Amino acid sequence: MAGTRRFLPRLPWLARLPGGAPGTRTRLLVAALACGWLWAGPLLAQAPELRGLRVLPQLEGGRSFAGWQSEGEVAAALDVPLELGDEVHGATLQLQPAASAGPWRVRVQYETSLGLGAEGPHLDLTDWKHCVSAWVPAESSGPLSFVLPAPSPEQQACFPAYTAGELEQAVRDHAARMGDASQADGWLQGLRAPSTGMSTTPVTPFVAISAVRVRVEVKRDGRWVEATTVTFVPPMGC
Secondary structure, eight states, rough: OOHHHTTSSHHHHTTTTSSSOOOHHHHHHHHHHHOSSSSSHHHHOOOOOOOEEEEEBBBOOOBBOOOOEHHHHSEEEEEEEEETTBBBBTTTEEEEEEEOOEEEEEEEEEEEEEEEESSEEEEEESSOEEEEEEEOEEEEEEEEEEOOOOOOOOHHOOOOOOHHHHHHHHHHHHHTTTOOTTHHHHHHHHHHHHHHHHHSOOOOOEEEEEEEEEEEEEOOOEEEEEEEEEEEOOOOOO
């Protein structure tokens, strides 16, 4: 055991254990190491499950998407901004595992937010209320390929109920976060324009998808383990 002690860490709490014969403490430490009880275990980062992800381009069915590919090993969470007109639903996601043979699965979740449109300019209230869909499974087109499902009309239009007072406060809070609280006045005047007969450009609330989450999972010891979640962020307005 003398040779073993040379490699054991010095832990103050171990010396304070009762029944503290040196041999007893050493045996406790060795048992703790074997069972993974020490803090060192959880602090070690797990190797990424995926060395690459890509979404194939699509130019059919009225959809347009130039494609996307991850850079390097895939992190546990990624945010990917989309260009105006990009639609990832219907596109094929391809996995490049680091080592595991799987099985793999992919699920998609849609989040909607409220925006305000003023015949061109728009204000996206992405920090306010949301409607978040259930996770929808993507159809497998091969062991490592999945077709991302399209949102239903209900998922696209879903949004929690709100009052006029809540919306006004959300607009004021958003303007304050942007650093110019006075910007709220113009949007609020536009919201009131139809009912007051004001000549201000009318402002119309609309609901749009503000996040598309794509979760990739691998099966480990009989349970599904999250490998990564990629959040595609489409622009809400036109």
